[in-house]
Every structure is written in C-alpha cells, then in structure tokens.
Amino acid sequence: MKRRRLRAMWLGLVVLAPCAAPAAVLTDVVDAADGDDPFDVTADVAYDRTLRRAKITREFVCDPALTLDTCDNAPSGVGALVYAKELRFQRVTQTMTPRLRFGLFHDLELALEVPVVVDDTQEVRFAGNGGDPNGVAVDPSISTIAPGERDVVVDGRLVLGPDGQPLREDPENLFDVPQEGLPTRSGLGDMQLALRWSPFNQERDPARATWTLDFGWRMPTGEIMKADNKGVGRGVHGLTLGTSIARRFEHAEPYARLDGTLFVPASDSLFKDYRFAQEYVGPGPVAGFTIGTEVVPYEDPARGIKLFFDFALGARYHAKGRDYSELFDAFASGGRACSLDPNATVDPNRACYSVDSNSELAGQPFDGITTVEQFMTAEGRVGFGLQASQHLRIGTALSLAHDTEHFLSSADVGRDTNGTGIVESRGDTSWSADEQNPTYVRAIDSVGRRLRVEETTVFNVQMNASLMF
Secondary structure (H helix, E strand, C coil): CHHHHHHHHHCCCCCCCCCCCCHHHHCCCCCEEECCEEECEEEEEEEEEEEEEEEEEEEEECCCCCCCHHHHHCCCCCCCEEEEEEEEEEEEEEEEEEEEEEEEECCEEEEEECCEEEEEEEEEEECCCCCCCCCCCCCCCCCCCCCCCEECEECCEECECCCCCECEECCCCCCCCCCCCCCCEEEECCCEEEEEEEEECCCCCCCCCEEEEEEEEECCCCCECCCCCCCCECCEEEEEEEEEEECCCCCEEEEEEEEEEEEEECCCCCCCCCCCCCCCCCCCCEEEEEEEEEEEEEEECCCCEEEEEEEEEEEEEECCEEECCCCHHHHHHCCCCCCCCCCCCCCCCCCEECCCCCCCCCCCECCCCEEECCEEEEEEEEEEEEECCCCEEEEEEEEEEEECCEECCCCCCECCCCCCCCCCCCCCCCCCHHHECCCCEHHHHCCCCCEEEEEEEEEEEEEEEEEEC
C-alpha cells in the first residue's frame, strides 16, 4: 500500500470544495490497521490569496429628468426599471489552513481543518467610466447610494425658492462612499471535521475505479462577523455530503465529484427566526460538481517521486437565502437611528427593518444581513505539484471563478395569509401586520431600490505542502 500512502498526501486546501483539491486525491483516504502499516497521519498546510472584484448596480426607475446614462438604453422609456452602475467592490483575503488527517481503519479517514484568516481587507468606491473616455463616471451628483447636494426636481421641473434660485436638497446616504473605516478582518475561522470512506479502491481491486464518500461538518468556531468587530466566522453549521470517483491510467487520472451543503444557523448568529411572514432565516443550500484530470508526465514509485499537472472545471449553485454579501460591512457601518412611527417621513435611503411587522425586529436599524438572490459560480483551475520524496509534497494552483449576476437585496415585502392574493399595505382595509416580512428593508428591498452585483471575478492563488508520517 506504499503507493496509496504517497497519493494520500496530495489533498489540497478544502476537501469539500470544488476545484480546491488536485486530481484524484479527492478519492484518496488515509489508512490504518493495514498489515504492517498500523497507523498513518498526514499534515497539510495551504496558503491562499483571493482577490474578489465586482461592480455594484442599483435598480433605477428611468426618468429623463435625471442624468444617469442608463436611461438611453431603457427598453420601454420612462418608468422602465434599469440597473444604474454605482460602485466598484474589491476584497483581498489571505488565509493559512493547516489540516491533519488520521487513518481510522481500512479506507476510513478523519480530517480536521483549522483555517486562519491572516488578513481580509475590502474597498468600496464609486464606479468609474470603465476605461471609456466618453463613458460616465459615477460621483455624488448622480449616485443614489451616496448622493450629494442637488437641485430639487418635481415632475421633471426645477423647484425654485422665494429668491428665484433653484431649491437644493442634501439627501441621506445609504452608506458613505468611499467607505472609510471598513474593518480589516482576521482571526480563527470556522473549523471543519470530515469523515471520508472509500467503499471501492482501485489499488485493492484494479478492476474498479476508486469511489469515496465523505461527510463534513463546518463548525461555527470563528468569532461571528458583526459591524463592531473583526471576526471572520459566519455563525452557521455547514453540513456537507459528497461523493467522488477517479480511475488511474498510465499517465492520467480523470476524476469527478458531486457535493451539497446545508447551513443551520447557530444560536448566537445574526440569522434569527423572527416568525410571522419571514421569508428566509439563514443562507440557502449550496450544491456543486467538479470534473478534471491529473496528468502525470513523470513518476518513479520506487523513489517516491512524482511530477503532475492538474486541470479542473467546476460549478456551484447557491440557493436564495439571508446571508453575508459583498456589502455587509458597508451596510452595517451605515446604520442610523430608526423611527417606530409608521406614519413618520423617512429618507428613502435610511435602512430600517419593516415597522409594519409584528416582530420584535420592527423598526430596528439594519444589521447588514440581506436576502441574497440565487446565483451560479463557475470556476476553472490549473495546478502543478511535485512529490519530492515519500514524505514531502509541494504544489501550487491558480483558479479563476465568476458569479452570475444577482440581487444582493431581494427580500419580499411579506406573505399573503388572509386569502386576498396580495400583501396589503398599511391603510388598506385588509392590511395585517402578520403578513409583513420582518426582515424587509424598504430602502434596499423595494422594487426600484434593490442592489445588484455584476461582473464578479474571483482570482485565487494557492501554495500548499504536505508531510506524511
């Protein structure tokens, strides 16, 4: 089983994530009680640097009296909903992830992963002209997120003051741009335990491909991310089921993987069940697949030397749910006092939870968690690795991912419970507070005010090393 021991060292950063582990190591399992080899332990450490960039747009009701450049492209003219560019978002995260893998029995393994976020910084700024000299660069004069002082316009006409000069207004910011004082997050992340078992193993039975099943539990061990701290934890239990299959040929080992993850909020997280007509409590489930192959141009099993390249493609579906988004810290830092008076006049950018609901959340300041629309992530990965001896392996990998466009704020106003077919607004004869969604935030969830993320690219560089004892 010496060859299996060598291959078992090549697990990458995250066992249960697509395109994160090279080649058929998705199916390799550390052994125990295997003849004269009673117990195996593998120690891995990986360094990841991830750069995430995106454009943030906001739903906008086209009005030719305003100067946003999207009106010219509105398919049906005045009153059409379009997406006006607003911001550019960038985030750089550096993570060190040690992991220990213990053989429990034949083809049965227990793995412990302890991610440590070394640095997590982000930037939010106005969108530029995209490199087009004739394009429009966003500034406070046209921004709806951080609007500057401007003329008062009603029905397309300037409103004049007693002195005959245009009246000016200074609208409230949803949050300040550029955002000052966004936290630089760091610390212990959410640890994971994973149990992996191979019911079929090609090295034990050459007629069969290697097939591995795994169950992972991502524990909420990290300090939970909030507006007033630097924590990096999400505050959820992540339960993952996965299956992988691989078959080794002379110079190649193609592989495939399917997995799914269900998230259960921890009791002290920001994901609370406020009852009544609440739409979602926590993050939506995630499912994904990976296909790829490991190419081996040179191998010397007797000396424990192997040179390989790894190529993989993957995709993941993220279901709709309440979650942290690209703008969590910006939203949370922009919170302002809210009024409990349902008849009070409130600036349209003041983010407060629905005052119309029966929940204890009614009228409270927005904490930054939004209802994120479903979306897909597509990823490609290329890796290189060198097995230098029977006890040492080093490698590196590059990956590029893209998220499909989706709303970052998309909570429904409520749910019909009285059979009228609609959720009535306050003042209607059939209005009911029980129908109102307590997590609805009018400033960002109402049609014509929702925020959307587009042009998302995620670049990742990983370096890893493994030792086996």
